[in-house]
Amino acid sequence: MWDRTCIPRKVYQVLYPFKRHFRCAQARHFLVFCWLVVALIRAPGKGTRKGLGASRPPKLTYWTTMRMIRSGQWDAAAVIEGMAPTTLRTLPPPADGVLYLIGDSTLQAKRGRQHPLRHTKRQSEYGPYMFGCEMGLLIASWEHVRVPIAVALIDPQCRWHQNTLCRHMLQDVVPPSWVRQVMVIADASCAANATMRLIAEKQYDYVLALPRTRKFTNGKHLRDMVQHLPKSCYYRRASDKPDGRRQDYWVFLRHATLHNLGDVTMVLSKQRRNSGPKNVQSLVTNLTDVHAGAVLSIDARRWGIALTRKRAEERVAPGPEASDQGQRACDALGRFVRCGLSALGPAVWE
Secondary structure, three states: OOOOOOOOHHHHHHHHHHHHHEOOOOOOHHHHHHHHHHHHHHOOOOOOOHHHHHHOOOOOOHHHHHHHHHOOOEOHHHHHHHHHHHHHHHOOOOOOOEEEEEEEEEEEEOOOOOOOOEEEEOOOOOOOOEEEEEEEEEEEEEOOEEEEEEEEEOOOOOOOHHHHHHHHHHHHOOOOOOOOEEEEEEOHHHOOHHHHHHHHHOOOEEEEEOOOOOEEOOOOEHHHHHHHOOHHHOEEEEEEOOOOOEEEEEEEEEEEEEOOOEEEEEEEEEOOOOOOHHHOEEEEEOOOOOOHHHHHHHHHHHHHHHHHHHHHHHHOOOOHHHOOOOHHHHHHHHHHHHHHHHOOOOOEEO
16 A cells, blocks of 8 residues: 555646546545546556555545546546647657647447447458447657547447547647647548548648548549559558558559549558558548658558557556446446546656
């Protein structure tokens, strides 16, 4: 047990501006949240809820923190959205002044009772089926820093819900003063016309995975070019992963004019030269003077979404108690995830 009975002054001062989001003063949810963040930061290993006994005061029991997390008397989304801008202003800026906004979905595996937002999904045609709840996550990244900006659960019954969430997250982002360029990186499910118009209004640059249903201005589809492009048009190009490792792809670069997008640079990539059209990834960017290796290196930053989700899941993992039926289960799962993201510091250094 940790013999300290007072919250560290520095931690209390940093978290005090978010006290207004905790509405239950009788249960002292704000103080419990402060202790939970301190315990999650101090705890070695995964830092599960039951394993925090040695990192919190003796009188702060397991069920006290559980009741605080599951309670609806605090706004978890507002806490994350308030901590993110403060963290962005505090951390040292990069030398090039480029801020990467990475948006993607990730699947939170679940078992036991059927959750109202659960569904079955697989990442590719040949991949295994997975059962769980899907989350949309937006993070800000530069160099070796990842800061969670916003997170929301995706409703499988709502059509284009992920696209709508991504658009709302981008709308609420306020870049720090040191930013000279904002680069949006997202999956093909976020490349809707409304989202592209928002990116153009904010004057952001982007590198997005493009669905094959897109059309050129001459009326032809992108899938026709991917299907019938001979392999002799591809050439080998090296790209860099965020951790510095090299990854080679066979690429095809073309400057084209797409419907509702205008003049863009397209990159078709595949890992093997003899791979068929099903294994070709389509990327699009509004950057003109850029080579294929740079576009692939920027797109490789999307892996930070999975790493951030993994770190948050290790800190506060939703268990069977968050698997009840109804809207309460949806809200409880969202608070579990946001509480885990707030315990990341909230920045993640790799």
